[in-house]
Amino acid sequence: MTSLDQALADLAALDDPKMRAANEKRGDDHGINLSQMRALAKKIKTDHDLARELWATGETAPRLLSMLICKVKDFSADELDAMVRETEVPKVNDWFVNYLAKKSPHAEELRLRWFEDADPTVSAAAWSLTSVRVAKTPDGLDLEYLLDIIARDMRDAPTRLQWAMNETLAQIGIFHPDLRERALAIGEKLQVLADYPTAPGCTSPFAPIWIAEIVRRREG
CATH class of the missing domain: 1.10.1240 (Methyltransferase, Methionine Synthase (B12-binding Domains); Chain A, domain 1)
Structure with a gap:
C-alpha cells in the first residue's frame, strides 16, 4: 500500500x-x-x-x-x-x-441536479452528461427544449458552459436527423466557435462544420 x-x-x-x-x-x-x-x-x-x-x-x-x-x-x-x-x-x-x-x-441523477445550477462549471458538467445521453440514450430527453435553451443562452454563456452546450448542439445534429436542419441553423446564427483555430486534420468545433463532417463519415 x-x-x-x-x-x-x-x-x-x-x-x-x-x-x-x-x-x-x-x-x-x-x-x-x-x-x-x-x-x-x-x-x-x-x-x-x-x-x-x-x-x-x-x-x-x-x-x-x-x-x-x-x-x-x-x-x-x-x-x-x-x-x-x-x-x-x-x-x-x-x-x-x-x-x-x-x-x-x-450520472443521470447528477445531470438533473446540475442542469440549472447557478455555477457555470457545474451546469457545464450537466451539459456534458446530456451530450452523452443525446448520442447514446436519448429516450426521455426533450431535444427541442434543449435546442431552445442553446439558441437562447449559448452565445453569451461562460466559456466552459458554452463549449458543453455547443457539444450538445453538435450531438443533436449528428445523431438526430429530424433535428439536424434546426441544429445547423442555430449554429449558423450564433456563430459560436466559428473562428476557433483548428489544426490541419482536425475537425472544427464550430457546430455546423462539426455536424457535417461527422455525418459525412458516418454515412459516407
Missing part, C-alpha cells in the same frame, strides 16, 4: 518546471507529464482511500492522480456534487467530467 506521503513525494519527483510553466499558460497549475502520472497510478493500482486523501489536498497534481486510482462507483452522488464545485482547474475539470461523472452510476 502506498501512503499519502509517499504518493506526494512521488508526484514531487515528477514535477518539471518547464512543463509547469507551459501548463500554467493554459490554467493548469502542475508540472507533471501525464504519461508519467499514469505510470505512477499503474504502479499504485486502485486505492480508493488514498484517492480520497489525495483529493483532499486541494492540489492539482494529487487530484489528477486521485482520479486515476479511485473506484468511481464508491463515490456517492453528494460526494461528486461537492467535488465538481472544486474543479476550476481545466485539466481537473476535464478528467472529473470524463473519468468520474460520466462513469458514475449516479
